[in-house]
Amino acid sequence: MELRFLVQLGIIGFTFFMLINASALLVLAERKIMGFMQQRYGPYLVGPHGLLQPLADIIKLLMKEELRPKGADKWLFTLAPMLSITAAFAAFAAVPWGAETTFFGLLDDPVSLGVADINVGVLVIFAITSMGVYGIVLAGWSSNSKYSLFGGLRASAQMISYELSYATALSGVILLAGSLSLREVVDGQAGTWFGVIPRWHLFLQPVGFIIYMIAGVAETNRAPFDFPEAEQELVAGYNTEYSSVRFALFPQAEYINMTTMSAVATDLYLGGWHGPFLSPEYGWIWFLLKVGAILFAYIWVRWTVPRYRYDQLMQFGWKWLFPASVINLVATAALVLYFNA
C-alpha cells in the first residue's frame, strides 16, 4: 500500500517534470527546425550544437526586470499568467501515456501510467483547456493597452469559434469507442486489421482527424491562427506589456498546451501506446514517438504557412470547418448505428 502510493506520487512528479522539459525542448526544437527550413543553423553557440540554449533563455528571462504598466489592473495582471499556466498543466492530468504496468514485478497490482484515470477524461481535458483562454483574455484586458485588448478580444472570439469544431470532431471518436475514458479509447485501438493495418481511429476518422488538428492549432493560438499575438499587427498582442517571468509563463503555457493537444490526438486517433515491435511494457516509447511526430508537424506548419486574415479565420471556422465536422459526426453516427444493429 505504502509502495503503491509512492509509485503513484512518482508518476505524478515525473509527468510534471517531463511537461516542464517539453516546453524548454520545444523552444529549442522550434528554433532549430526553423533554422533548418530557412537554410541556416539556428542557435549554435550555447553548449554542443546549441543544446543548452533553453537554459540560457530561462536564465535571461529570470534576470529581467518585472514591469507593470501604471494603468494596469494590479490583481488581474498578476493572475492572468498564473491562470494560463495552471490550466495548461492541469489539463495533462487526465491524459494516460502508457499501458498498465507492474514496473517489472515491483508492484503486486498493475498501476496505470498517467496522473489520473477519470471516466469522463476526454471532457475533463476539454473543460480545463477551455478555461485556459481566460488567462489570455484577462492579460489582454488588464494590461490597459489597446494592442493587448485587441489580442484578448481576438483570443476569445477565436476560441469560441474553433472549440465547437474541435468538440464535434472529437465526438466521432467517442461514438466509435463508446466510452469517454481515454484509457478505454486507447485500449479499443489495440491489434491490427488483416495483420498489417493498425486498428487506429485515424483510418476510420480521417476527416475527423484533420478537423481536430486544424481546430487544435487554432485552440493553441499557433500560426497560421496566431491572431491573439499577431506580431505584424499588434506588437505582441495580449502579452505586449508583460516582461520577465510573467511573460515567460505565456509561451510556456502555449508549448504545454501543444504537448497536451498532441498527446490527446495520439490517444484518440493514433492508438496511444499501441504499436508493433515493442512489448506493452515499453508502449510509452511509441507514445513519445507519436507525440513527437505531431509536435514536429505543428512546428513545420508554423514555418511554412502564412497567417490568415482575421475575417478569413472566422469564415473558415464557421462556414467550412464547423459544417464539415457536423457532417462527419452525423455520418459516423449513422455508420455506427448500421454496423452495430
Place this chain on the structure above:
Amino acid sequence: MPETLTFYALSGLAIGASALVIGQRNPMYSVLMLIASFGALAGLYIQLDAPFVAVAQIIIYAGAIMVLFLFVVMLLNAPQEDAAEWDRSHPLRPPVVARFGGMLALLLVVQLAWALLRAGGLGGPVAGLGDADVVSSVRELGRVLFTDYVFAFEATSILILVAMVGAVVLARREGD
C-alpha cells in the same frame, strides 16, 4: 465528515461569489466572480456523483457562455460604477423601482423556502435514491433525455433557436 466540510466550503464559495457578482462596481470582476460561482457549483455536482453534469457545467457555462460575457464587457468597455452617480441619476434609484425590486426579492425567498419545504428526501444522499453508476452514466443520461424528457428537451431547443434568430434579426443592419 470530510464530505460535509467540502459541501459547506463549496456552497459557501458559490453563495459568496454570487453575492460579490452584484456587489462589485467593476463589471469585469463581476464576470470573474460568476465564473468562480459556476466552478463551485461544478464541485457540488461532483460531490453528488454526477461528474458528467459537472464537466458540462464547466464547458458550457464557465468555458463558453462566460467567455462571450467577457467579450461583450471588454468590447463595450463598460466603466466602473460611480458611487456619486448612484445617488443622483441611477435608474434603480426612485423609491417605486426600489420597492418593486425588494418585493421581487422577497417573493423569490418565499418561493425557495416553499419549494425546499415541499421537496422530500433531502435528508439522505442523492446516490441513495438510485444506483450511483446509473446517476453518473452518460449513456443513461442521454437515454433519459431523449425518451422520458424528450418534449422538454425539444421545447428548450426551439426556444434557444428562436432567441438566436431574434438576436440575428435585431443585430441586422437596415438594407442588408
